[in-house]
Amino acid sequence: MNVLWIFAHPEPRSLNGSLMTDALRTLDGLGHSYEVSDLYAMKWKAVLDADDVGGPPDDGGRLFVGAAQERAYARGALSADIRGEIEKLERADMVVLHFPLWWFGPPAILKGWFDRVLVQGLGFGVKGPDGRTRRYGDGGLAGKRALVVTSVGARPSGFGPRGIHGPAEEVLFPLLHGTFWYTGMAPLAPFVAYGADRYDAADHARTSAALGERLRALPDEEPLAYHAESGGAYDEELVLRPDLAPGRTGLGVHRRP
Amino acid sequence: MNVLWIFAHPEPRSLNGSLMTDALRTLDGLGHSYEVSDLYAMKWKAVLDADDVGGPPDDGGRLFVGAAQERAYARGALSADIRGEIEKLERADMVVLHFPLWWFGPPAILKGWFDRVLVQGLGFGVKGPDGRTRRYGDGGLAGKRALVVTSVGARPSGFGPRGIHGPAEEVLFPLLHGTFWYTGMAPLAPFVAYGADRYDAADHARTSAALGERLRALPDEEPLAYHAESGGAYDEELVLRPDLAPGRTGLGVHRRP
Numbered sequence: 001m002n003v004l005w006i007f008a009h010p011e012p013r014s015l016n017g018s019l020m021t022d023a024l025r026t027l028d029g030l031g032h033s034y035e036v037s038d039l040y041a042m043k044w045k046a047v048l049d050a051d052d053v054g055g056p057p058d059d060g061g062r063l064f065v066g067a068a069q070e071r072a073y074a075r076g077a078l079s080a081d082i083r084g085e086i087e088k089l090e091r092a093d094m095v096v097l098h099f100p101l102w103w104f105g106p107p108a109i110l111k112g113w114f115d116r117v118l119v120q121g122l123g124f125g126v127k128g129p130d131g132r133t134r135r136y137g138d139g140g141l142a143g144k145r146a147l148v149v150t151s152v153g154a155r156p157s158g159f160g161p162r163g164i165h166g167p168a169e170e171v172l173f174p175l176l177h178g179t180f181w182y183t184g185m186a187p188l189a190p191f192v193a194y195g196a197d198r199y200d201a202a203d204h205a206r207t208s209a210a211l212g213e214r215l216r217a218l219p220d221e222e223p224l225a226y227h228a229e230s231g232g233a234y235d236e237e238l239v240l241r242p243d244l245a246p247g248r249t250g251l252g253v254h255r256r257p
Numbered sequence: 258m259n260v261l262w263i264f265a266h267p268e269p270r271s272l273n274g275s276l277m278t279d280a281l282r283t284l285d286g287l288g289h290s291y292e293v294s295d296l297y298a299m300k301w302k303a304v305l306d307a308d309d310v311g312g313p314p315d316d317g318g319r320l321f322v323g324a325a326q327e328r329a330y331a332r333g334a335l336s337a338d339i340r341g342e343i344e345k346l347e348r349a350d351m352v353v354l355h356f357p358l359w360w361f362g363p364p365a366i367l368k369g370w371f372d373r374v375l376v377q378g379l380g381f382g383v384k385g386p387d388g389r390t391r392r393y394g395d396g397g398l399a400g401k402r403a404l405v406v407t408s409v410g411a412r413p414s415g416f417g418p419r420g421i422h423g424p425a426e427e428v429l430f431p432l433l434h435g436t437f438w439y440t441g442m443a444p445l446a447p448f449v450a451y452g453a454d455r456y457d458a459a460d461h462a463r464t465s466a467a468l469g470e471r472l473r474a475l476p477d478e479e480p481l482a483y484h485a486e487s488g489g490a491y492d493e494e495l496v497l498r499p500d501l502a503p504g505r506t507g508l509g510v511h512r513r514p
Contacts, residue, residue, distance in 0.1 A: 010306050046369060050267065065268075102371070105431050166508045166511070237415075239419050240421070251508060
């Protein structure tokens with residue numbers, strides 16, 4: 001496997017920094033290759049703007065973000081930092097997003113990686129030979145797998161099925177389903193380090209070992225099974241068929257039983 | 258009411274730009290005052306780093322983000338742009354977040370507003386007189402109300418109870434529950450402009466009028482009713498009591514019936 005490890009923490013000496021160091025050593029030991037995008041170390045530009053696509057429209061008109069991205073992508077005119085990340089992404093079999101959970105989502109620097117790199121024509125708006133949009137289980141990144149590695153201050157119970165913060169897989173739905181699955185990547189169950197505000201050396205060793213185990217098992221791990229858009233589970237209005245998860249509503253209905 | 262309108266779109270001539278212009282005029286007409294944080298126009302710094310809190314720790318040690326924020330907040334040493342936003346927030350009765358939905362969340366520039374402005378001691382980690390953390394229905398921003406105004410390319414059915422993208426209120430849970438409610442703000446039902454990729458002048462007029470109606474009704478509108486952390490709905494493990502939403506799991510259980 002070739003792994004792209006995307007890291008978003010301002011402090012390399014943090015718990016997450018050490019976990020990444022350990023994890024990369026594990027990948028090495030397993031004979032996998034990897035590339036790292038350490039977004040803070042790269043001083044990654046977080047904010048999507050007209051400079052990403054070669055500047056404002058020549059005719060002085062409105063910037064339409066998606067269309068401008070797609071044109072710039074097609075003619076190789078995206079900014080160099082974005083092109084570099086797309087090349088890494090194309091080489092990767094597996095993408096790891098590693099970040100502390102801030103306000104129940106990725107830090108801005110990582111959100112900006114999605115906004116800027118997953119351009120129209122690659123991340124969305126990709127048409128198949130039948131003219132239909134390839135999306136949710138298919139798309140420009142089909143064939144890759146993706147893993148979230150994150151840390152939270154809370155205990156596991158708060159992120160459980162009826163925990164106050166919401167189940168981790170539902171809180172992370174915009175990433176797991178709305179970003180990975182949407183672009184065709186197979187999402188793996190997230191790896192969450194709980195209680196990260198109160199870590200001692202033993203907690204660190206235990207979490208690092210648990211992450212190592214996940215990495216060892218990765219090539220054979222079953223992804224989270226969401227329904228595919230093109231698989232017949234949804235009607236023409238993109239609503240789940242009544243015989244699937246009958247009578248239920250909410251994010252959970254999109255997981256295959 | 259004094260409204261803080263936070264806007265995150267790179268193109269002022271966009272649909273969202275026009276909707277904001279119309280909305281501010283409506284607020285004026287209703288006799289409300291407002292301040293605007295137009296994040297792109299302000300060239301808002303999206304990425305939280307040590308410069309936010311007066312630089313890296315003096316002792317050359319690790320940056321602990323929350324603790325460093327809280328110390329800098331207490332001694333007035335947060336960077337000037339953050340202090341400015343906190344002052345606006347303190348003056349506001351109502352906060353509006355206005356953005357196009359990118360990858361099922363706010364653009365990076367707006368995510369960075371949360372990461373940087375909602376510091377420990379204000380947005381989280383606020384203790385009450387009993388020593389308990391004030392959170393979910395209480396906290397540093399208690400008494401304020403908050404509204405998401407967003408645009409999506411999709412039709413409403415895809416964001417319905419069984420729609421492929423997930424129900425809008427659950428996709429936005431990290432904001433509505435994990436950010437607004439967490440910090441004590443009362444979240445209102447989000448205003449979503451659907452089909453925004455295919456807008457004509459009539460669609461624009463209709464959406465602008467609908468947003469105007471929402472703004473007119475705001476002072477009397479009932480917020481989304483989530484359970485409060487301190488109200489007895491959760492046990493010591495922060496799990497919802499079994500007699501509430503019995504047998505159910507997922508994000509939806511946290512709404513009061």
